[in-house]
Amino acid sequence: MRTSGTLPRAPRSDTHARAHTHTQMFHAMLDFSEKQLERAKDMKNRLAFLRRKSESPGSSPAGRLDKVMKSIKPAPEDALKWGESLDKLLVHKYGLAAFRAFLRTEFSEENLEFWLACEEYKKIKSQSKMASKAKKIFGEYIAIQSCKEVNLDSYTREHTKDNLQDITRSSFDLAQKRIYGLMEKDSYPRFLRSELYMDLVNQKKASSTSTSSTSS
Secondary structure, three states: OOOOOOOOOOOHHHHHHHHHHHHHHHHHHHHHEEEEHHHHHHHHHHHHHHHHOOOOOOOOOHHHHHHHHOOOOOOOOOOHOOOOOOHHHHHHHHHHHHHHHHHHHHHHOOHHHHHHHHHHHHHOEEEHHHHHHHHHHHHHOOOOOOOOOOOOOOHHHHHHHHHHOOOOOOOOHHHHHHHHHHHHHHHHHHHHHHHHHHHHHHHHHHHHHHHHHHHH
16 A cells, blocks of 8 residues: 555645634634724723813813913013013913913823912911821822822832821922922923913014004
């Protein structure tokens, strides 16, 4: 009996069965990937919905920005001064309002809110009220996965947590300094390049130009 040097071919039915199995596995992988994408999209949509729900009803970031634009009436030189430093922006009533509105469009207003909360905290005179405010600030902005958690490094977070064991007016100084630095290097430059700020500056420049041309 002659033997062949090649292995016997698998029956045609087995080949078809394996091909069918591979096709099923391929489609199953596609279905799994699509389901994963759908889950990711669904999670993203849910987060966006919760974020919108936490905002005031019927108001969008763009809508609030337009509203602020109409209400802001800085003196001619003030808008330009905001560009000199973050300090000059934050101490000005309309500058603070404009910056807050801008941060809301980026969903990063928690940094400014934390900084302002620290400023208010340092004005408290009663030790009991200070302790209560300190726990509220930590729970709202610093604790991991808190509702308005700000971006702090682990050292600063732990250092601030330790400070709550002996509460003083300087308990949040390091954390506040870190967040101020983030705003100064990140959000503030973007604000100065934003349409909101440029419109205010250009409006004031145009007003100054028209005034000088009328007087001449």
